[in-house]
Amino acid sequence: MKNLFKYWDDLKDKLNNKYIMLFLDYDGTLAPIVSTPEKALISKEVKYLISELSKIPNCKLAIISGRALKDIKNIVGLKGIIYSGNHGLEIERPKIKFESQVSARYKATLELIMEDLKKRLYSIKNAFIEDKGLSLSIHYRLVDKKDIPKVKTIFHETIILYLVRNKIKVKTGKMVLEIRPPYEWDKGKVVMWLLARQQFALKDNGVFPIYLGDDVTDEDAFNVLKNRGMTIFVGKPKPSHARYYLKNTDEVGEFLKRILEIQEGKLT
Ligand SMILES: [Mg+2]
Secondary structure (H helix, E strand, C coil), X not given: CEEHHHHHHHHHHHHCCCCEEEEECCECCCECCCCCHHHCCCCHHHHHHHHHHHCCCXXXXXXXCCCCHHHHHHHHCCCCCEEEEHHHXXXXXXXXXXXXXXXXXXXXXXXXXXXXXXXXXXXXXXXXXXXXXXXXXXXXXXXXXXXXXXXXXXXXXXXXXXXXXXXXXXXXXCCEEEEECCCCCCHHHHHHHHHHHHHHHCCCCCCEEEEEECCHHHHHHHHHHXXXXXXXXXXXXXXXXXXXXXXXXXXHHHHXXXXXXXXXXCCC
16 A cells, blocks of 8 residues: 555546546544544535535546445535445435435335444443434444444444344444444445436546545455555555545645546646
């Protein structure tokens, strides 16, 4: 994995005069990771940069988050960009609305699991269950360290039978466990779906995808884009499908600024 700014001189030429599709994860990428999801706020500067980029004709923006669509739209609060929530299960943009169809049976299963987890995690301080409609997240960032194994054990005991019967899927992230519908749909799939639509809208003129993300779930997107766009991991470098890294959300802000400068023709 390479430090993106070290290679900037070569990369910026690649970006010049290109139609760019910028895919951005939210938590840990645009907003620093904080103790509880509702505190994870995007800085004014980054919000401004996204808003400016979204007005540029040669640039399309999509926020791809694990949060529920309603939540991510609310927290970013900008119009004219694409939002995808629940790791791609929900997509919305001015002219498209897509929600993955899940069976009534899956919804009933999710309900049962939620009730069960509520009861069983009740005694563990600061374990937090987030109902995201099509999925459930169990956050344990604020749980006492010694209780974390207990949270994981309870989680696995609760879901194991549903998991082996293929009624649900499980994903793990940063201090979060997640229950999802039992089919293959991830950030990689949603990125390809959006990219194909954009390519079609532009009559197959080239679209250059850039993806920025910080977590395990972003690896699916890095993987599908590794040979056709720019993939950027946010955080300390580690084994990943991403080719480049940026150290933190501040550097992401700097990167967005540079993209804006290129797009506005200020950089030569
Ligand atoms: Mg993230």
